[in-house]
Amino acid sequence: MLNGKWIGVKEEANVFVLEKKFFAGKAQTATLRATALGVYFARINGMRVGDAYLAPGWTSYNKMLQVQTYDVTELLREGENVLQLTVGEGWYCGGLTWQGKKGLYGKKSAVCAELIADGETVAVTDENWQAKESFIRFSSIYDGETQDLTADCARLTPCEVEFDKTVLTEQICQPVRTTERLSVREVIRTPKGELVYDFGQNIAGVAEIKTPEGFAGTITLQFAEILVKGNFYTENLRSAKATDRFTVQGAHTLSPEFTFHGFRYMKMEGAELPAASVTALVRHTDMPRTGKLETDNARFNRLIENVVWGQRGNFVDIPTDCPQRDERLGWTGDINAFCRTAAYQYDVRRILKKWLADVRNDQSETGKIPHVVPDVLGWKDTDAMWCDAVTMVPWTLYEMYGDLSFLSENFSAMKKFIAAREQAMVGGLVAKGHEYGDWLALDREILMKEDPVGRTDVYYLTNVLHLNTLHIAENTAKLLGEKESAKEYAAKRRELLKKIRAEYITPNGRLALDTVTAQVLALHFGIIPEAHRAGLAAALDQNVKKHDFHVTTGFIGTPFLLYALADNGYFETACRVLLNGDYPGWLYEVDMGATTVWERWNSLLPDGTPNPDGMNSYNHYAYGSVLEFVYRRIAGLEAKAPGFKQVKYAPHPCEGLGRVRAEYDSVYGKIVAGYQQKDGKTLYFAEIPQGVTAQIALPNERPFAVKGGKYAYERPSLQK
Ligand code: BGC
Secondary structure (H helix, E strand, O other): EEEEEEEEEEEOOEEEEEEEEEEOOOOOOOEEEEEEEEEEEEEEEEEEEEOOOOOOOOOOOOOEEEEEEEEEEEHHHOOEEEEEEEEHHHHHHHOOOOOOOOOOOOOOOEEEEEEEEEEEOOOOOEOOOOOEOOOEEEEOOEEEEEEEOOOOOOOOOOEEEOOHHHHHEEEEOOOEEEEEEEEEEEEOOOOOOOOOEEEEEEEEEEEEEEEEOOOOOEEEEEEEOEEOOOOOEEEHHHOOOOOOEEEEEEEEEEEEOOOOEEEEEEEEOOOOOHHHHHHEEEEEEEEOOOOEEEEHHHHHHHHHHHHHHHHHEEEEEEEEEEEOOOOOOOOOOHHHHHHHHHOOOOOOOOHHHHHHHHHHOOOOOOOOOOEEEOOOOEEEEEOOOOOHHHHHHHHHHHHHHOOOOOHHHOHHHHHHHHHHHHHHHHEEOOOOOOOOOOOOOOOOOOOOOOOOOOHHHHHHHHHHHHHHHHHHHHHHHHOOOOOHHHHHHHHHHHHHHHHHHHEOOOOOEOOOOHHHHHHHHHHHHHOOOOOHHHHHHHHHHHHHHHHOOOOOOOOOOOOHHHHHHHHOHHHHHHHHHHOOOOOOOOOHHOOOOOOOOOOOOOEOOOOOEEEOOOOOOOOOOOHHHHHHHHHHHHOOOEEHHHHOEEEEEOOOOOOOOOHHHHHEEEEEEEEEEEEEEEEEEEEEEEOOOOOOOEEOOOOOOOOEEEEEEEEEEEEEOOOO
């Protein structure tokens, strides 16, 4: 529990400071515990406490609010000390969403803290603290921060703020930290005459600038992801101002506290600082890196980097859709698409455990799942993929980490969700409710006006994903020893499969829908009866070839596209799609200079101009989901039992990649898998942790078992 009152200020203040002088003896250990309705940082005797930014992070605050604990022993001195807490609006009461909603959780920001030295409380928030304005004059997540180091900070009136303390919980995920500093790659004078600094990489974070001695004035910084015709371009940020302002006299090192931007380029006005005085600070949830992939193909390696950066730019306390525009929301469909790739690349247990708690917190009474979590839109329904995050994300995490708590904590939410979907059924098939469909698919062949929903029948998608959700619920029930539930979901699954087949498979065994996504799902989720699998796989292969190996699938089809091909006899076709440099495709983005993964296949059109649609981000991770396929099916680094307690090494060389090496720090130790080609031979290699058994399945060979150790096998090359 946290002692102290919630205190804010009586006046309207976007940012304010609360301050307390106190006396302390010589302390062996001193701990500050604090949290805020808003965002905050603490200073003791003028020194910033800790290295976390945007604390206490973003949760569905009225249901769950994290408390931070800092070791401040080194900062305390014997005698008089000053504890200062600077508080901003953040996500709590600052503007959110493109609708500019303010005060979503409450009208007033506040803070609550206690300082304990050698077991004794030496300072605790109450209305007797001093309050004043801050040198941070304004701050907003989307719009940026204004600092005036020359301002007179007027006194304010502290007041107590009501807030229920029973929602407090200890910090669950790693904090947002500055994880890397990037120097300026190039200083640009644009055709319009703007002074622009290029950091060479699209990131989430802020910039740090250093003013020289003798400087006096205001410097304005603006942030952008791309240049268009060489000029600074911010249209795709929509209403997000992403502007920082610093008014200073003399030499200072400046960077914002309570905002972040999604950017590669920074425009400066009011000064012309040398490149050496400008640095980009990469900020995101500080998760341990767990996976690495490398190949001999430089363009493909860039794609891998782009997917890693896509995760870094979008795991900012919650898994977001994008870090730059007036959104940055926890879209459930996006993380559902990207979850397994995310879990290969980084240890995402803590951030997703926290996020799933809010999925449960924000689920409706009737079981509907919000489209964004924390739910700041109030949109809840049973949409395919978005709402299936409640079953698929926990299941993926269970498979990746073997931790049953992901299932036990979420099983009742899964059950409630299944009940909600049943309410949307007519005659045993889901036929009602909102759907995003195969979002942003480019398969409107009959050129209707651009339609983000794609061409695949939206309720086909929902029913197929519901089948998968039932399967997860059935397996979860089994693992949790809930035999009756397992039986119930198994029966529901069989019944639904029958209905889906009756509706979408012709009596002769053909799939009645012809989009790539429809075919992919029918193969991947076992909709097509086994007797007709080969026929459908051949039809999918033809369909992809008809599209010149381009990707036409959207958020639902894309994560499963290459599996459906490769697992049904068309591995080469999958590789052609993966390595296609034409538009639309993964390497098209790379060839167009992308340093992260785009929201749309055509975010940048072939002539280099941006997609004019208002919804256009250059840092969206959903299509980055393709890397899980590379880990699992190409490098062959796969779990055979949950958490990689048993490993499956099943590599398959992909023409055009050369050597492929994957490594992954599983909870049981480091696994390496890959292969390299040499003189018409392929050398397959794997490293299995001690105490773990592995099944080795080389192409076209009978699998066999090995124990922990290093292995290499030379075979004739598969490629002609
Ligand atoms: C977001 C998404 C999201 C979608 C929902 C967009 O505005 O950026 O990626 O999933 O809306 O359709």
